[in-house]
Amino acid sequence: MRGGLLDPAGQGGLQLIELGLAFVLSAVVGLEREFRQKSAGLRTYTLVGLASALIMLISKYGFSDVLANNRVVLDPSRVAAQVVSGIGFIGAGVIFLRRDSVRGLTTAASVWLTAALGMACGAGLPILALAATCGHLVIMFIFPLLVRRLPRSRWAPSHLTVAYRDGRGILRHVLVACGVERFVIDRVQIEHDQEAGDASTRIVTLSLEVRGGRPVTHLSATLSEIDGVVSVRSTDVNAIVD
Known part of the structure; x- marks a missing residue:
């Protein structure tokens, strides 16, 4: 039973570690959003990251039972590509226009980043996932301090x-x-x-x-x-x- 319950391929300790890393890193991003009381918070981000990692693992290991040498060849990136497209629906749901201001763009972008974190963990790229998480924290906490020091246009209302x-x-x-x-x-x-x-x-x-x-x-x-x-x-x- 290749790829079944009795076969640990794709369901071993490494995959559980990758799922766990996606869970933790997504929760870190969600905590930052929860702290700022945004529309999408800890639970949303953790679910997005964990689900993306699971989908990535399914794309890599979930079809091993139908593979046959020289007859069936599968591209593991095909499911991952659909995550990139599908996550846009969640991101669009947190963007809204109020009078002349657009709200939710950063939240939508961070949801998209969280999906990428989960995909990186599921793909076995933990260093890249950790680096991206650190980049997110820099963007959210350091960049606002830099933006406040930029010269302001006299025509900005x-x-x-x-x-x-x-x-x-x-x-x-x-x-x-x-x-x-x-x-x-x-x-x-x-x-x-x-x-x-x-x-x-x-x-x-x-x-x-x-x-x-x-x-x-x-x-x-x-x-x-x-x-x-x-x-x-x-x-x-x-x-x-x-």
């Missing part, structure tokens, strides 16, 4: 959320401050607190999309000093959020 007390004419002061700080306003949205009945205690939330040649933190600091402003938050509108 930023989003400001300003909360202030109603009835004090603060909106006019906010708009004037944007002009003084040399920021152009592209979009304005105002939301009133409907729960507060008294106008003196009502909080207005002002959403601004601004562009300027200076860091938006300068504008945030200026707006925070206006009497009656409760809070100011700033984010990049066109930033790709993982």
Whole structure:
């Protein structure tokens, strides 16, 4: 019974080690995503990596019982190629567009990387799998620090959320401050607190999309000093959020 239950070929200690390595490395990637509270976390990544390793092992060893010398020849890479195509469906499921920002691209790419980790472990390439896992951690933890130091385009939009007390004419002061700080306003949205009945205690939330040649933190600091402003938050509108 070649390739059956009584034959350890393809089901020995080496294959179990490869499955275990795929499990551990995929869990490491999943822990990083879980720590950042992303849509795909520890369980998703571990399942993707483990399943990819199993599929790779099946592609290598699962058809030994139908092979015959000089008659049947199989390419073990054919199943692995389908993993690369099929994992795109999972990656596409975590990408979504919210207003002007694309979210989930990094998560989708890391799901694809996790599938590659599992395939590498299943193919018997543990050193490459370990190196790729280290590369993932560098990309996720070191690269954001480098990106923050890059020069920022003056035309890149930023989003400001300003909360202030109603009835004090603060909106006019906010708009004037944007002009003084040399920021152009592209979009304005105002939301009133409907729960507060008294106008003196009502909080207005002002959403601004601004562009300027200076860091938006300068504008945030200026707006925070206006009497009656409760809070100011700033984010990049066109930033790709993982």
